[in-house]
Amino acid sequence: MEDYIVSARKYRPTTFEEVAGQEAITSTLLNAISNNQLAQALLFTGPRGVGKTSCARILAKMINSTIDNVNQDFAYNIFELDAASNNSVDDIRNLTEQVRIPPQVGKYKVYIIDEVHMLSTSAFNAFLKTLEEPPKHCIFILATTEKHKIIPTILSRCQIYDFKRINNKDIVDYLIKICDKEEVKFEHEALDIIANKADGAMRDALSIFDRILSYNNKEITVKDVSLNLNVLDQEVYIKTIDYVLDNNIPELLLLIDNIISKGFEGINYVSGLSTYCRNLLISKNDKTIGLLDYSESSKEKIISQGQKVSPEIIINCLELLNKCEINYRSSINQRLLVELTLMQLGSFTLTDQKKNSNFKIIPFEYFKKIIPVDKISIQETAKVKLNKPKLDIQTTGNSGLSLNSIKTIKNHEFKANETTINLDELPKDDFSEAQLVTSWNKYSEKVENTGKYNLASILRIDIPKLDGSNICLELPNSTNKIELESNQYDLLKFIRKELNNYDIKLSIQINEKLEKKFTYTSREKFELLKTKNNLIEKLRTDFKLSI
Numbered sequence: 001m002e003d004y005i006v007s008a009r010k011y012r013p014t015t016f017e018e019v020a021g022q023e024a025i026t027s028t029l030l031n032a033i034s035n036n037q038l039a040q041a042l043l044f045t046g047p048r049g050v051g052k053t054s055c056a057r058i059l060a061k062m063i064n065s066t067i068d069n070v071n072q073d074f075a076y077n078i079f080e081l082d083a084a085s086n087n088s089v090d091d092i093r094n095l096t097e098q099v100r101i102p103p104q105v106g107k108y109k110v111y112i113i114d115e116v117h118m119l120s121t122s123a124f125n126a127f128l129k130t131l132e133e134p135p136k137h138c139i140f141i142l143a144t145t146e147k148h149k150i151i152p153t154i155l156s157r158c159q160i161y162d163f164k165r166i167n168n169k170d171i172v173d174y175l176i177k178i179c180d181k182e183e184v185k186f187e188h189e190a191l192d193i194i195a196n197k198a199d200g201a202m203r204d205a206l207s208i209f210d211r212i213l214s215y216n217n218k219e220i221t222v223k224d225v226s227l228n229l230n231v232l233d234q235e236v237y238i239k240t241i242d243y244v245l246d247n248n249i250p251e252l253l254l255l256i257d258n259i260i261s262k263g264f265e266g267i268n269y270v271s272g273l274s275t276y277c278r279n280l281l282i283s284k285n286d287k288t289i290g291l292l293d294y295s296e297s298s299k300e301k302i303i304s305q306g307q308k309v310s311p312e313i314i315i316n317c318l319e320l321l322n323k324c325e326i327n328y329r330s331s332i333n334q335r336l337l338v339e340l341t342l343m344q345l346g347s348f349t350l351t352d353q354k355k356n357s358n359f360k361i362i363p364f365e366y367f368k369k370i371i372p373v374d375k376i377s378i379q380e381t382a383k384v385k386l387n388k389p390k391l392d393i394q395t396t397g398n399s400g401l402s403l404n405s406i407k408t409i410k411n412h413e414f415k416a417n418e419t420t421i422n423l424d425e426l427p428k429d430d431f432s433e434a435q436l437v438t439s440w441n442k443y444s445e446k447v448e449n450t451g452k453y454n455l456a457s458i459l460r461i462d463i464p465k466l467d468g469s470n471i472c473l474e475l476p477n478s479t480n481k482i483e484l485e486s487n488q489y490d491l492l493k494f495i496r497k498e499l500n501n502y503d504i505k506l507s508i509q510i511n512e513k514l515e516k517k518f519t520y521t522s523r524e525k526f527e528l529l530k531t532k533n534n535l536i537e538k539l540r541t542d543f544k545l546s547i
Contacts, residue, residue: 007206011178013054016062020174020202021166022051028161029059038063039159041131041140043116045147046163049203055163056112056141063139064106077103079111084118092119092126099130102137109138116142117149124151131157165200168192168293174202175209179220184213186220188295193225193233232259232269234298237276240342241305244317249346256338266338267328274321280306281314313348320344426502433466439498440464440471443491458484469503471495474511481508522547 013019016026032038042059044052060078081095095111103109119127131140131154142158144150172191179186194212198205208229209220216224222233236259243251259269282288283299283306292299324341331337440459448456458480465472475481484491488506496502526547529536539545 007178007210008203011206013051013058016055016058019051019055019058021170022055022163025055025161025163029055033059033062038139040134040138041158042142043147043150043155043158043160044141044143044163045160046145047165047200048145049198049201049205050163050166051202052143052163053112053114056114056143059141060110060112060139063108063110077106077109079109081111081113082115083113084115087119087123089120089122089126092123096126096130099135099138102135107137110141111138112141112143114143115145116154117144117146121151124154128153128157166202167200168195169295171195171198171200171202171205172295175205178206178209182213184220185218187222188297189234190220190222190225192295192298193222193229193231194220197229197231230264230268232264232272234276234301236269237273238301238305240273240345241276241280241309244313244345244348245308247346249343252342252346253339256335256342260335266334267325270321270324270328270338270341274318274325276302277314277317277321280309281311281318284311316348317345427500428469428503429500431499431501433464435499436464436466436471436495439495442498443494446494455483455487467507469501469505471504471506473506473508475508476511478510481510484508 016030019026044056046052064077172195175191194205194208197208212220212225212228215228226233279302282291283303320341328334444456444459462474496504
């Protein structure tokens, strides 16, 4: 049995030409070597798995190589130190002692210190002098993923190279080369998924690649990759948008049911759909289309579907999906939240021409149109025309529609398609002021029994007066007036029904004398208490109290 070597080691770059996605840095280093302008202390920084250590090793080998000895092995001139496990002052002292000894072969000794941010502060300080004035035969290459943890005095002594995340296209191209060498069949979209999952790290992409090959060493398919990485492929999101455009809510619900039954989290689907909607939006403009970091086949599918969807629909989808993501973790029934979001997505483009669809969600506008008769604002000689909305509702299995809500809608529907109410025909029975006061007090008690104590006290501030069909009331301040006016609909509804007169109106005035009566200064409160108990004054003087 042959020893197995993982792809990250087997296909580690041995020359700068093989390094993927870091052309700017590799070109700079090549020019620095050819022009003999290489600094003695270099810092390679950037995300994990983007080629920092590989470039350090390639550079270390090239520093001593010449045209005459290009094939000579200079391994004895290259020293690698893992700062994660050698981070003490003693470790750095040992290093500085070795630095003094010149190389036996070649011109330079190269020290590669990986994960340099793990050095302790004392170790950094011990390393400062050597790094600032190293021997002519020494070059230091420091590598780190966390540059912010390195003390400024070290940073100022190094030439810094910032490695970037490797884009998906470069990762896919590199994986294709490996597939060709290993004679492995592949689907481009499957490699796209691997590149996305790697998130800019080539080492992660190669590890995922090995994992998929362990599952099926003959072919890399979208199905295998999705199954092993627990991610959804692009076809799922393409189907989702198609169902949204067709208002096919049953299929949307079946789709999410199928996804959840396979073990996927609802939030993963929502997050992936958000990203796909973002891709659809940027695909609609020639200037932003370059932001699509996918293979050509995946790009074509996104662009093709993007042409079918208006920007307004995409933006609405993104807003709904964003709300769903925010509320997901705190939701008690997470699946229901995702299903309701999909039902809303499927209701965006409902039109009158689509009355025969199998399933419809009722837009909120319909509820606004279904108004009970007793909520009509009564105005003289006015006519209110109510149109009955035509609701096409069919429920299936576990739909999001409640039977109670449907029953409520039907209870509010009018018998005829069109009902005209003539306000002149509504009852206007005569009534006395005593009857008005009785009804008024009855409503005050009703309000108090429901816990609205503030409103009940406002209703009892003044006794209502009658002026024709107008109820006249005086209140001490504008705050009370605003409070009562905001509740006058329920008040008038009750009074009109009690007195059988739909011509009654409410008129509220602010009376300054009432204001004086109900608002006291500190001195006025004290004088009022004195009239009720003459010992109050004695209490104030004995204890020398101030007002």
